[in-house]
Amino acid sequence: MIATDRLKANPSYLSIEALTVAYGATRVLDRVSLGVERGEMIALLGSSGCGKTTLLRAIAGFVRPESGTIRVGGKDITHLPPEARETAMMFQSYALWPHMNVADNIAYGLRMRGWTKAAMAARVADMLKLLQLDGFGPRPVTQLSGGQRQRVALGRALAIDPHLLLLDEPMSNLDYKVRLELRHELRALQQRISITAVYVTHDREEALTLSDRIAVIDAGRIVQVGAPEEIFHRPTSAFVAGFMGADNAIDVTQRDDGTLLAAGGGPGARVRAHFRSDSARLETGSTPSSGPDLVLSGTIEQAVYIGQGYRYRVRTPGGDVWVHAPDRVPEGTPACVVVPRQAVLLFPPEPPDSATTSAMRPAA
Amino acid sequence: MNGQTSAPRWHGLALAAPALTVVGVFFIAPLAMSAVVAFRDKAGGFTLEHFSKAFDLYTTDLLFTLAIVLLSTVLIGVLAIAIAGYLTLGENPRAVALLRWLYRWPLFIPFVVAGQVMRTFLAKNGMLNHVLIGTGLIEPLSAQSLLDWRGIVVAFVWKQAPFVTLLLAGAMASLESQHIEAARNLGARRVRVLLDIVLPQVRGTLLVGLVLSFVTMLSVLSVPLMINPNSPTMVTVDVAYRINTFADYAVANALCLLSLLLAAGGAWFYLRHAASKAVT
Numbered sequence: 001m002i003a004t005d006r007l008k009a010n011p012s013y014l015s016i017e018a019l020t021v022a023y024g025a026t027r028v029l030d031r032v033s034l035g036v037e038r039g040e041m042i043a044l045l046g047s048s049g050c051g052k053t054t055l056l057r058a059i060a061g062f063v064r065p066e067s068g069t070i071r072v073g074g075k076d077i078t079h080l081p082p083e084a085r086e087t088a089m090m091f092q093s094y095a096l097w098p099h100m101n102v103a104d105n106i107a108y109g110l111r112m113r114g115w116t117k118a119a120m121a122a123r124v125a126d127m128l129k130l131l132q133l134d135g136f137g138p139r140p141v142t143q144l145s146g147g148q149r150q151r152v153a154l155g156r157a158l159a160i161d162p163h164l165l166l167l168d169e170p171m172s173n174l175d176y177k178v179r180l181e182l183r184h185e186l187r188a189l190q191q192r193i194s195i196t197a198v199y200v201t202h203d204r205e206e207a208l209t210l211s212d213r214i215a216v217i218d219a220g221r222i223v224q225v226g227a228p229e230e231i232f233h234r235p236t237s238a239f240v241a242g243f244m245g246a247d248n249a250i251d252v253t254q255r256d257d258g259t260l261l262a263a264g265g266g267p268g269a270r271v272r273a274h275f276r277s278d279s280a281r282l283e284t285g286s287t288p289s290s291g292p293d294l295v296l297s298g299t300i301e302q303a304v305y306i307g308q309g310y311r312y313r314v315r316t317p318g319g320d321v322w323v324h325a326p327d328r329v330p331e332g333t334p335a336c337v338v339v340p341r342q343a344v345l346l347f348p349p350e351p352p353d354s355a356t357t358s359a360m361r362p363a364a
Numbered sequence: 365m366n367g368q369t370s371a372p373r374w375h376g377l378a379l380a381a382p383a384l385t386v387v388g389v390f391f392i393a394p395l396a397m398s399a400v401v402a403f404r405d406k407a408g409g410f411t412l413e414h415f416s417k418a419f420d421l422y423t424t425d426l427l428f429t430l431a432i433v434l435l436s437t438v439l440i441g442v443l444a445i446a447i448a449g450y451l452t453l454g455e456n457p458r459a460v461a462l463l464r465w466l467y468r469w470p471l472f473i474p475f476v477v478a479g480q481v482m483r484t485f486l487a488k489n490g491m492l493n494h495v496l497i498g499t500g501l502i503e504p505l506s507a508q509s510l511l512d513w514r515g516i517v518v519a520f521v522w523k524q525a526p527f528v529t530l531l532l533a534g535a536m537a538s539l540e541s542q543h544i545e546a547a548r549n550l551g552a553r554r555v556r557v558l559l560d561i562v563l564p565q566v567r568g569t570l571l572v573g574l575v576l577s578f579v580t581m582l583s584v585l586s587v588p589l590m591i592n593p594n595s596p597t598m599v600t601v602d603v604a605y606r607i608n609t610f611a612d613y614a615v616a617n618a619l620c621l622l623s624l625l626l627a628a629g630g631a632w633f634y635l636r637h638a639a640s641k642a643v644t
Contacts, residue, residue: 061548061549062545062548081548082548082549083548083549083550083551083553084551085549086551088549088550089546089549091542091546093540093542095540095542095543097543097546097547097561097564097565099565108547108550108552108560109551112551112552112556113551156546156550
């Protein structure tokens with residue numbers, strides 16, 4: 001409700017209000033509200049089946065919402081057919097038409113708008129230059145590499161100068177190296193032409209590097225919206241913390257003075273601590289004094305080489321945690337995991353009969 | 365080593381032998397015999413007399429046959445594209461389900477039954493005219509029988525359009541749905557999506573369906589015999605007439621060979637497309 005009120009008071013360029021989408025009895029999006037400013041790139045981040053692609057498809061007009069509104073530039077587009085929305089979508093499979101060459105693919109949207117042949121040719125040439133595909137116009141799209149196809153799909157989307165660019169995991173079919181390269185190119189291009197874009201991804205690194213803001217979606221609801229730094233460092237729920245890499249989760253005791261102890265280590269409130277494997281350190285000598293840091297004693301159960309060091313699974317009385325360390329330590333060695341206080345994210349403990357995460361402010 | 369390489373070859377021939385025998389005995393041999401008879405005079409020598417007679421008597425019917433079958437093929441193509449296009453791009457799920465259920469019915473009805481259905485439907489006092497008169501669209505005096513070339517075309521289209529639709533709708537359904545969505549997203553209405561995006565990607569299947577229908581319609585006897593047996597009529601009626609009335613197998617075989625040449629035209633289209641697909 002607060003988000004909806006804010007959107008009404010100060011409408012964004014793309015404004016989604018209380019959008020609900022259901023497939024039969026299954027509610028895929030549940031009263032989702034989101035605002036995207038002009039020229040902003042927002043990432044919809046979530047795991048498979050969370051509803052992020054459905055939200056994108058609802059914006060494009062391929063999914064009919066049960067209720068709610070979608071506005072672009074103040075115009076209600078909720079019930080417009082896809083062809084009347086002036087949005088351009090880039091698909092996961094690129095969806096380039098194999099019976100057309102590169103130039104025809106890029107020019108298709110212009111043809112639908114009645115452009116002259118000369119104007120279309122000039123626009124296609126501009127797009128090819130922008131995407132570093134000069135000379136590729138007459139080539140069949142079936143002869144292009146994955147990265148080239150992705151560029152052509154982007155050119156086809158951008159050629160019509162859309163109100164909104166919608167990207168549905170467009171890099172998930174690419175090699176890691178090509179993906180890294182194109183990620184930066186796409187971000188630079190989006191900023192250069194100041195296009196408003198919505199980017200769907202399940203890859204947090206992609207969301208962090210590409211977007212101005214991230215909206216994290218879980219089970220059909222937006223659970224947190226914010227700048228990448230905010231989402232990464234100040235997740236408001238255990239779900240977001242886990243999704244952003246703080247996937248070590250363990251119950252601990254918080255004393256009145258704020259210091260943390262392993263569960264059962266003394267009087268205090270039970271809280272759920274989340275931390276990242278690479279923000280903790282492994283101590284195999286004498287037990288360090290805890291001070292403000294969280295110290296968890298245990299035994300090394302598993303060691304995995306990860307290139308720049310090792311990743312260890314340490315069994316503690318409260319559960320297993322993972323930690324990174326530069327040196328090899330044999331399995332079975334007693335060890336302590338030391339987590340700096342500022343690296344610990346605290347949330348209320350999960351109710352024992354529920355796996356759901358509640359959106360709450362971290363205690364620290 | 366030699367034993368190892370030759371054994372599978374023999375096995376392959378042995379496996380193919382029954383099929384080859386059936387094709388040879390029941391198709392190739394009768395066809396060859398038919399061709400031989402068409403070129404043989406009473407003394408057993410070579411002659412073109414039967415072809416000359418066939419052209420003298422039946423040139424109009426040959427052209428009539430070609431025109432009927434070509435027109436039917438075009439109409440079948442248009443109808444199949446429209447139905448398969450709606451099945452693929454239609455947005456009313458109930459209408460799509462109803463059409464999907466309805467369009468296949470003629471597939472299960474034999475040509476002879478289709479011919480009989482059309483006789484009762486298209487006759488001067490048939491159901492079509494009853495409906496048109498009943499709804500006030502035509503006067504009773506202006507009712508006319510459609511049991512001529514129009515009746516044959518209607519029967520052929522009615523019978524064959526579902527077959528081509530079946531092939532075409534299957535090919536369209538196998539297209540990636542994102543290809544269609546990408547076009548709509550760029551501003552294409554559904555008719556444009558059908559013509560620009562869907563149809564070019566399934567035109568091979570459409571061509572195959574139309575060629576097979578073309579050849580099938582060339583060989584149908586029951587429909588022209590029941591709807592329009594009088595001249596000009598289709599070559600199949602003439603062949604039956606030459607055999608049943610005059611026992612004139614020579615001219616009948618000449619007419620069959622000419623029909624075969626028409627069918628070969630369709631096969632040429634088909635093979636040319638198959639070859640171009642293989643190259644690309």
